[in-house]
Amino acid sequence: MKLGVDYYPEHWPIELLEEDLSRIVDLGATTIRIGEFAWHMIEPVEGTFDFSYFDKVIEKAKQKGLDIVYGTPTATFPAWLAKKYPKVLSKDEHGQTRVFGGRRQYCYNSDDYLRLSLNMVENLTAHYGNEKAIVMWQVDNEFGHEGSDDCYCESCASKFRVFLKEKYGKVEQLNETYGTVFWGQTYNDFEEIPMPLATITTHNPVLKLDWARFRSHSVNAFAKAHIDAITRKKGDHQQITHNYFGGYFDRRYDQNELSKHLDVVAFDNYPVWGGLMKPIEPAEIALAHDYMRGLKQKNFWVMEQLIGAQGHDDIGYLPLEGESSLWASGAMARGCESLFYFRYRGFTKGAEQFCQGILDADNRINDKYKEVQRFFKWAREFEPIWKTPIKNEVAVLYDYDNRWSWKGQRQSSGFDYTSEILRGYRSFYALNTGIDVIDLNKPFTDYKILILPVMQLMSSELSQALESFVSNGGILLFTYRTAIKDKENNLVFGEQVPCYLNDLVGAQVNKYESLGxxxxxxxxxxxxxxxxxxxxxxxxxPTTAVSLFNYEAPFEQYSACTVNEYGKGKVYYVAAGFQAQLMDEIAQMMLKDADVFSVKTPFGLELIRRIVDNQIIYILLNHLQVRQQWRGLTIEALEVKIFDELPI
Amino acid sequence: MKLGVDYYPEHWPIELLEEDLSRIVDLGATTIRIGEFAWHMIEPVEGTFDFSYFDKVIEKAKQKGLDIVYGTPTATFPAWLAKKYPKVLSKDEHGQTRVFGGRRQYCYNSDDYLRLSLNMVENLTAHYGNEKAIVMWQVDNEFGHEGSDDCYCESCASKFRVFLKEKYGKVEQLNETYGTVFWGQTYNDFEEIPMPLATITTHNPVLKLDWARFRSHSVNAFAKAHIDAITRKKGDHQQITHNYFGGYFDRRYDQNELSKHLDVVAFDNYPVWGGLMKPIEPAEIALAHDYMRGLKQKNFWVMEQLIGAQGHDDIGYLPLEGESSLWASGAMARGCESLFYFRYRGFTKGAEQFCQGILDADNRINDKYKEVQRFFKWAREFEPIWKTPIKNEVAVLYDYDNRWSWKGQRQSSGFDYTSEILRGYRSFYALNTGIDVIDLNKPFTDYKILILPVMQLMSSELSQALESFVSNGGILLFTYRTAIKDKENNLVFGEQVPCYLNDLVGAQVNKYESLGxxxxxxxxxxxxxxxxxxxxxxxxxPTTAVSLFNYEAPFEQYSACTVNEYGKGKVYYVAAGFQAQLMDEIAQMMLKDADVFSVKTPFGLELIRRIVDNQIIYILLNHLQVRQQWRGLTIEALEVKIFDELPI
Amino acid sequence: MKLGVDYYPEHWPIELLEEDLSRIVDLGATTIRIGEFAWHMIEPVEGTFDFSYFDKVIEKAKQKGLDIVYGTPTATFPAWLAKKYPKVLSKDEHGQTRVFGGRRQYCYNSDDYLRLSLNMVENLTAHYGNEKAIVMWQVDNEFGHEGSDDCYCESCASKFRVFLKEKYGKVEQLNETYGTVFWGQTYNDFEEIPMPLATITTHNPVLKLDWARFRSHSVNAFAKAHIDAITRKKGDHQQITHNYFGGYFDRRYDQNELSKHLDVVAFDNYPVWGGLMKPIEPAEIALAHDYMRGLKQKNFWVMEQLIGAQGHDDIGYLPLEGESSLWASGAMARGCESLFYFRYRGFTKGAEQFCQGILDADNRINDKYKEVQRFFKWAREFEPIWKTPIKNEVAVLYDYDNRWSWKGQRQSSGFDYTSEILRGYRSFYALNTGIDVIDLNKPFTDYKILILPVMQLMSSELSQALESFVSNGGILLFTYRTAIKDKENNLVFGEQVPCYLNDLVGAQVNKYESLGxxxxxxxxxxxxxxxxxxxxxxxxxPTTAVSLFNYEAPFEQYSACTVNEYGKGKVYYVAAGFQAQLMDEIAQMMLKDADVFSVKTPFGLELIRRIVDNQIIYILLNHLQVRQQWRGLTIEALEVKIFDELPI
Structure with a gap:
């Protein structure tokens, strides 16, 4: 277990280094993350490398007994690079080039950027491959953050066509798949295919999905090339991770693909940021952890743990004393095994002036410092828990193709993919059942309950796997719009919705209506x-299914939710965007069907159940700012309790 | 009378053709519309034509006894064309080119597009000029839909200058008309004149109006060239129409101009679309029909009748069973004489995946199919009514110049031209009086009542014609902002508002205020x-007029509505945006003045009065989803009744 | 004292000139402003000058005894110039060029525009330097209006780099100041530095502030060159002014800098404009006057006094009869010494068709004409008052650097700089205390009370000056976020907030929270x-300070407002965005502390206290549309009263 801070010694006079590292050690940290963003310091002009500054920092850190996570600095690039190679700068959907001066403005499809960044990374990892103190390489930082995974430059246009050519082989195959006969859009040549920039009304849905897949491919191919470069030169004792930005499904790349090549995944644990007036709800915080753990189906790291108010131009809610610890504890409880606070000290300059660190510009030991110190002590105390793997009996399944299909055509102005995932997740969370959140391609046969929200893309292979899951006793939940399309984003000719699933669901969708x-x-x-x-x-x-809920006139003849017994299992279909209390009722039925552990707690009290060496441990978090009572326990505001017997 | 469906055989495997046509015949259809959007199928590479596919389809259709409306496919163009001639693509007001991949992205002022599209159309009409089954050519489709009548490319810039040169002859004349002395904008040469793209604050109002006229000219000249091309090659038995998109006054071209060259006008009857959560109000639906009938002052076609939910990326309200029939019946009642449902079957692919047809992707006979079948049977039963011309005693007059003048300077943030037309129209509609909606240049002396909403452009010629109308006993309604400007969009020097109309109105406008x-x-x-x-x-x-309504302090000395006796007639002036109940009161006075038929029905019940062979026929529509009672009649939800005696 | 109208004879047939001038004289006017916008009339083609038209107008005006303010016509430029030198056109933040056809679309950094405009101005002033009737040159008009002080063209990019080079000398110095080590943005060369155009997330805060300073420099350098050109050729009897547009702190240049070079400042007095549904509140109207008077710390002119409804595309509230006079009187009461109505007659053509003048297009003598006549008579009657200088005991201090720092990072979505200035100003205004509104660099030691709202940039020099002010008995008010940064926009390392002011405030800021x-x-x-x-x-x-107000839990241990005795004075710190009633309470304490005149009046009654020849004069304005009673006085709606004894 690594406990540490993100530290940017280069922001400060060298005279501060000694005191800073001592204070970091006093905090209880064992590790620091350094290096990301510091390309210019090691390659101040093209082709000339100078590692002397970080050699010195690393030497000092070693003297203090600190390990190091080194972030390769390609998330930002030097000004000389932007000046000499202006085409590395990405373009937005209006064709406007993002200028130098922010971060992550490179195009993932720029050959120049790939060459220059790989060269830098190879030099860096060659230099530090034997450095024992460096135990982890973090490749780049926050791939795709803030829309940087979108670009409409000429490189993207031409590589998109190559991507399509590789996928379809012949343009006739693409025409057939896209149905370009519609609106007479038949392509004679791949060179005729546009990026989905502004047109009149909208683009072909398969083109839009292919564009999304291409964006994902662009990020993942770039990342893979970097990971390969690091792998070539790094020491055997050094692992590789990436620090994902938080948020849920709004990025443009499949993180499962990238995660395959990482030893461990890491992410930003920021339950409030920017101008938000309050933290996101506890279920959303938990969803992020369960999602991260699901990427490799093993425990993860938090590489940036929020400690204070954060914002670039806008600032919002100020976390209360203890609230950051609560959030850090929540991460540990859901599978975080190493955690770093962002950042040791807020910088007085630059775009993140208003992103607080542990220490503020006044450089005084403060409440935040003491809170982190307490948290590290606590985390150390319960270390055996955090090392234990987590395996749950309930899984929420998502799929990036499906998510991007919805992004291309949201169908209802009220639709939000993450909200629909949460609609499926929240009731199980509220019942304190352990949930995995994994992508569709992960094995799912061992689960007792599967939740597949708004899974509009469906294949017969998947339908068969789901049938087999249920036949064998699995309990399955679909929500509206399930299986209207094939995997390429086309409706299915001659099939009744839910396509391929009529028997399994035991009902058909005769009509549909957007409620906006x-x-x-x-x-x-x-x-x-x-x-x-x-x-x-x-x-x-319903055909074989039983209706649990129905609509009122004029659609009183239709069911709004069915359950179908199928083999040894059951399938629920929630046909509309049900409010939480209705979802809770359905979740309870499912948990009973599957005989899975659950216990209802009052709102704001979150109970996590871990099994450590065959012993059950309970972690109880009070997210509220007031004291709560539950089953004879008193839990103070923002308190975390650990115990091994559930009160009755 | 043609009853039919829009059918796209090219979307489907050829094996389906036989069954599809049989089912179309079983539906009661006599005609299909085909061909629009299929340019690539008949000219897959530049200059090479191949009609074999449609030859086959037409042959099959003839075997089934179906007639054909053939849409020339220039609303979308092949990808090869966009690739080879990229300047045909139009540009938006930010200079961004609309890429290939949607529809209607061609610039009306592109010489290349005109040449290539005319060549294609001439080949097409030459090939099918003798085809007896083809009874109608539809030129292009939905000119100007979705903002495609706006473009700011270099071709438009240079042709705009030619347009101005032709209009003004000398630049001095333009300077005088524009008043370019204001802000020192005097032009020395036509080449100096900009398109009204973003500037600081705003452009000259005459320039803006001239730009609007130029846009209209661009569309109409393009359309005329196409109509001429068709006319040159088509058979004598073949007529020409165009399918206008619905909506009201937001397009950028005068459809009266185009309609002169058509045998019949057709349009899209979509009372709900996209993400709308409910259909537009019945008065708006009726206004669209009265407007369409007014274009040629004769009966019209519906080329696309909505049957199910429709949307590209967003979807909304689901029409109830019978609701589409109600809307189709309403169109027939107001002058539709032939009607086609859009579309036989929704396509599984392409941007209109979520635009329902009669059949869905599952290809099963469904409720919609049966509803269309019933409607066709009903329409056939009452065929003599639909063939009869309609002539009303009340007309709402609009004028595109006036509409565009308002568009350039809306003056009040609450202003919407269509809403103002509706403000004049709605009360007469609610009283079930027949109304024509025609442009100002149509003859209007035979009407008993004229309504001229927000007619801010005025000429002395028009004022004289209106004086003559009223002198002879006509009843006239003006609303606010009447006659503040001349026909070029300038205020009138030395004239009191309403300019040229002081005597007719019997009142002057001393002050005005926007209420936003x-x-x-x-x-x-x-x-x-x-x-x-x-x-x-x-x-x-008021001078000679009598005040009917007035304001409260501090403007209590002013009238808010006057009536003036003038010759044998009367002139009403409604000086503010009156709410409906006040407008109703004024409409009742006018109908009484003019002795025109009216009868009040409860909201949602619409009564249309037709005269067929000197016999009066009443058509009663219930727009509500609940049963209504009126004068002893019971009208079911969404029911349509036809009878020949008005209950008392 | 000049009383006059803005007159555009060139808009009208020459035949109207005689009558127009006579009516202007009858109005009571002594002066007309002419000439701005008429570049094309005097230089119709490049290099050819023709003054004959204005020679004639001036001759006629002299015959009528009218003096002249001549506006140099560079706010708009001829079409030939835009055509020949397209790079003079400025670009918006998306790179879109603002086309010819509006106004003020020139780039302040265009060498061509500077050369051509200076040449024109030199010719103009040379021609009229000896003209006795011209008593004032107005340089250009409304610099920076409507966002015209922002431009992102290539000239701006390259001159920005020159500006930075001049400021920093070496790029290392810039790197150090910016902290470019953050995100690895170190510049090797000034040529690498971007304009702050769209990037991913946001730019360096010092870069943003430097850009703001550069914009200000661009406007002021352009203006200075023009003032110098006029000065070279003008007659000794001729003064120089500029007409500022109204509004407050949203422009991008420091008007104090420009004002140094003017003999007198003038501005647009428009308490309502465009689509506003009601006038701005009386305190805001007053703030504009106090700000204008503060620019040179002497009396000012109103060059454009609103008389009727105004709007380009949108129109709003119609000023009532007498309301324009009330606003003009309010300006006089707060230091206006000469006033011109905009405009003699509204033009029938051009973009300002709907900007009313005194006369309307009908050219009839109307209520507005009579109102202006009465106002001029009244102003003349009390002329001695208007000539007297104004000196107050309370000052609100602002600072453009501070304002731009906030613009770059608003920190709270609820933040608005002008609102925060008003928060400090409004309570003193409501108590009818005379207030100066001046920039920080003006001497402030003679005031009794200083108000420094949201002064987040602080230097140790300023802190010392403020300490000295308070030590000597001054009363000081800070509001939230005071002194978090140094003058370059960086946080201060090692200092506790409020930096440099801990002793003076007697309290420290331990935490902060945006409330949005x-x-x-x-x-x-x-x-x-x-x-x-x-x-x-x-x-x-608090350390030495006393808490006046505090927060509730969970921040109950912190003060929300403190007062600290320091030397002979006191310092108040309002730590949050207090509502008006709380600010009123604090203002009353401060006025009592400082023994400064104040008197509470009912809302809408504004009392101004002037000292003329050692005698106190009171001017009482009723902003409401209803009669008010106060201390036995009856003040009619919109009435202005002058008296020399305050009723008790």
């Missing part, structure tokens, strides 16, 4: 209104 | 508040 | 909630 951002409809159990739904509704016609 | 989007003011009858007005108010000073 | 646009928090006095605050809050830890 503001409209809600009543959900009935028999004649009684029991709740509301928004965003979308499918009109379900 | 949210402000409302009370409207009084004497000392009693009787309603509200928004958007705008003129302060009227 | 919508969040408010309670403000307590002891345990009692007495009001609310928004936008931002500092958590104050």
């Amino acid at each position: 951002e503001y409209r809600t409809v009543n959900i009935l159990k028999g004649a009684k209104t029991v709740g509301e739904a928004g965003v979308w509704r499918d009109m379900l016609q | 989007e949210y402000r409302t003011v009370n409207i009084l009858k004497g000392a009693k508040t009787v309603g509200e007005a928004g958007v705008w108010r003129d302060m009227l000073q | 646009e919508y969040r408010t928090v309670n403000i307590l006095k002891g345990a009692k909630t007495v009001g609310e605050a928004g936008v931002w809050r500092d958590m104050l830890q």
Whole structure:
């Protein structure tokens, strides 16, 4: 277990180094992350390398007994590079070039950028490959952050065509798949194919999905080349990670693909940032951890743990004393095994002036310093827990192709992919059931419960695997718009929705209606209104399934939610954007069906159940700013408790 | 009378053709529209034509006894064309080129596009000029849809200057008309004149109006060239139409100009589309029909009748069973004489995946199919009604120059031209009076009532014609901002507003105030508040007129609405954006003045009165989703009734 | 004292000149402003000058006894210039060139524009340098209006680099100041430095501030060159002014810099404009006057006094009869010594068709004409008052660097610099205390009270000057976020906030929180909630200061407002965006501390106290549209009263 801070010695006079490192050690840290963003310091002019500054820093750190995570500095590049090779700068969807002066403005498809950055990384890793103190390489930083995974430059245009050519071989195959006969868009040659820039009305949905896949490919191929370069030169004792930015499904690349090549994944744990007036809800915080753990289906690192208010131009909510520790503890509880605070001390200059570190510009030991110190002590105390792997019985399945398909055509102005994942996740979270959040291509047969929200892309292979899962006793939840399309983003001719799944679901979708951002409809159990739904509704016609909920007139003949017994298992289909209380009711049925552990806690109390050496450990977090009582326990505001017997 | 469907056989395997056509016949259809969007199929590479596919389709259709409307496929163009002639692509107001991949991205002023598209159309019409089954050519499709009538490319810039040169002859004349002495903008040469792209604050109002006229000219000249090309080669038995997109006054060309060259006009009857959460109001649906009928002052076609939910990226309201039939019936009642459903079957691929047809991707006979079948049967039963011409006693007059003048300077943030047309139209609609909606240049002397909403451009010729109309007993309604400008969009020096109309109106406008989007003011009858007005108010000073309504302090000395007896007729001036109930009261006075038929029905019940062979026929539509009672009649939800005696 | 109108004879047939001038004289005017915007009339083709038209106008004006303010016409330029020198056109932040056809689209950094415009101005002033009737040159018009002080063209890019080179000398110095080590942005050469165009996330804060300073420098250097050119040729009897547009702190240049070179400053007095539905509040109107007077710390002119509704594309509120006079009187009361109405008659053509003048297009003598006539008579009657200088005991201090620092990073989505200035100003205004509004570099030691809102940039020099001010008995008010940064926009290392001011304030800021646009928090006095605050809050830890207000839990240990006795004076620190009633309470304490005149009047009644020849004169304005009673006085709606004894 590494506990540490992100430290930028180059921001400060060299005279501060000694005191800084001593204070870092006093904090209880064992490790520092350094180096990312410092390309210019090691290659101040093209082709000339100078490692003397970091040699000195590393030497000092070793003297203090600190290990090092070294971030390759390609997330930002030197001004000389932008000046000499202006085409490395990416372009937005209006064709405007992003100028030098921010971060991550490089195009992933720039040959010049790839060559220059690989050269730098190879020199760097060659220089430090034998450095024992460096235990981890972090490749680049926050790939794709802030929309940097989107670019519409000429390199992207031409490599997109190469990508399509490789995928389809012949343009006729592309025409057939796209259905370019529609609007007479048949291509005679790959060279005729546009990027999906502004046109009149909208682009072909398969083109849009292929563009999304190409963006993902661009990031992942760039990252892979970097990982390969590091691998060639690094020492055997050195591992490789990447620090993902937080957020959920709005990036343009599949992190599962990249994660395959990493030893461990790391990410930014920021439950509040920028101008947000309050932290995101506890379930969303937990979802991020479960998602990260799912990338490699093993424990992860937090490379940047928020400690204070953060913002570039806008600032928002100030975390209370203890709140950052609560969030760090929550990460540990859900599989974080090493954690670094961002950052030792906030810099007085630059675009992140208002991103607080542990210490502020006044350089005084403060409440935040003491809080981190306490947290590190606590984490160390319970170290055996954090090392233990986590395996749950419930999984939420997502799929980037599906997510991008929705991005291309949201269908309802109220639709948000992450919200739909959360709609499936939140009720199980509230019942304190352990949940894995994994992509569709991961094995899922060992789970007892699978949740597949808004899975509109479907293949017959997947449908068969799901049938087999349920036949063998699995409990499955679909939500609206399931299986309307094939994997290429086309509707399926001659099939009734949910395509390939009619038997499994035991119902068909006869009609559908978007409810948009503001409209809600009543959900009935028999004649009684029991709740509301928004965003979308499918009109379900049960065949073998039983209706659990239905709509009111004029669609009273349709079911709003069915359950179908299939083999030894059951399939639930929630046909509309049900509100939380209705989802809770369904989750409870499913947990009972599958005989999976759950326990209801009051809102704001989160219970995590870990099994360490066959012993059950409970971690209880109070997310609220007030004291709570539960089953005889008193939990102070923002308190974390660990115990091994569940109170009754 | 043609009843049919829009059919795209090229979207499907040829094996489906036989069954598809049989089902179309079973539907009760006599005609199919085909061909638009299929340029690439008949000219797959530049200059090489191949009609074999459509020859086959037409042959099959003939075997089934189906007639054909053939749409020339120039609304979309082949990818090879965009690649070889990139300047055909239009540019938006930020100079961004609209890329290939959508539809209608051609510039109307591209010489290359005109040449290539005319060549294609001439080859096409030459090939099918003798085809008896083809009874109608539809030129292009939905000219100007989705903003495609706006372009700011270099071709447009240079042709705009030619347009101005032709209009003004000498630049001095343009300077005088524009008043370029203002802000020192005097042009020495036509080459110095800009397109009205972003500048600091705003452009000259006459320049803006001339740009609008030029846009209109660009579309109409393009269309005329195409109509001429078709005319040269087509068979004598073949007519020419165009399918206008719906909506009202937001297009950038005068459809009256284009309609002169058509045998019949056709349009899209879509009372709900895209992400709309409910259909537009019944009065708006009716306005579209009355407007379409007014273009040629004769009956029209519906070339695309909505049958299901429609949307590209966003989807909205799902029409109920019977609702599409209600809308189709409403179109017939207001002058539609032939109607085609869009589309036989929704395509599984392409940008309109989510635009439902009669059949869905599952290809099963469904409720929509049966509904269309019933509608065709009903329409056939009452065929004599639909063939009869319609002539009304009330007309709403609009004028594109006036509309574009408002577009250039909306004056009030609450102003919307269509809403103002509706403000004049709605009360007469609610009283079930037949209304024509025609442009100002059509003859209007035979009407009993004229409504001229927000007619801010005025000429002395028009004022004289209106004086003559009223002198002879006509009843006239003006609304606010009437006659503040001459026909070139300049205020009139030395004239009191309403310019040229002081005597006719019997009042002058002393002051005015914009009320913007949210402000409302009370409207009084004497000392009693009787309603509200928004958007705008003129302060009227009656001379010979009588005040019907007035404002409260501090403008209590001004009238908000006057009526003036003039010759044998009367002139009403509504000086502010009156709410509907006040407009209703004025409409009732006018109908009484003019002795025109009207009958009040409850909201949602629409009564249309047709005269067929000197016999009066009533068509009653219930737009509501609930049963209504009226004068002893029971009208089911969404029901249409036809009868020949009005219940008392 | 000049009283006059803005007159554009060139808009009208020459036949109207005689009558127009006579009517202007009848109005009571002594002066006309002419000439701005008429470049093309005097240089119709490049290099050819023709003054004959204005010679004639001036001759006529002299015959009528009218003096002349002549505006150099460089705010708009001829079409031939834009055509021949397209690079003079400025570019917006998306790189889009602003086309000819509006106004002020020139780039201040265009060498061509500078050369051509100076040549024109030199010819003009040489021609009229001896003209006795011309008493004032107005250089250009409304520098920077409508965003015209922003430009991102290539000239700006290269001159920005020159500006930086001149400021920093060596690029190493710039790197050190910017902290370019952050994100590895170290520049090897000034040529590598970008303009702050769109990048990913945001730019360096010092770069942003330097860009703002460069924009200011660009405008001021251009203006200075023009003033120098006029000075070289003008007659000794001729003075120089500039007409500033209204508004407050949203322009991109420091008007204090420009004002140094002017004999007198002038501005647009428009308390309502465009689509505004009501005038700005009386305190804001007053702030504009106090700001204008502060630029040279002497009386000012109003060069454009609003008389009617104004708008380009949108129009709004119609000023009531007497309301324009009230606003003109308010300007006189606060230091206006000469006033011109905009404009004699509204033009029938051009972009300002809907900007009313005194006369309308109908050219009839109207209510507005009579109102102006009455106002001129009144102003003449009290002329001795207007000539008297104004000196107040309270000053609000602002600083453009500080304002631009906030613009670069607003920190709270609720932050608006002008609102924060108003928060400090409004309570003193409401108590009818005379206030100067001056920039930080003006001498301030003679004031009794200083108000420094949101002064986040601080130097040790300034802190010492403020300490000295308070030591000597001054009363000082700071608001939140004071002194977090040095003058270059960097946080201060090793200093506790408020930096350099810990002793003076007697408190430290331990934490801070943005409250954004919508969040408010309670403000307590002891345990009692007495009001609310928004936008931002500092958590104050008093050392020697006393807490006046505090927060509720969880920040109950921090003060929300402190007062500190320091030497003979006192320092107040308002740590959050306090609502008006709390600010009023603090203002009253301060006025009592400093023994400064104040008197509370009901809302809408504004009392100005002038000292003329050692005699106190009171001017009382009723901004409301209803009669008010105060201390036995009856003040009619919109009435202005002058008296020399304050009623008790």
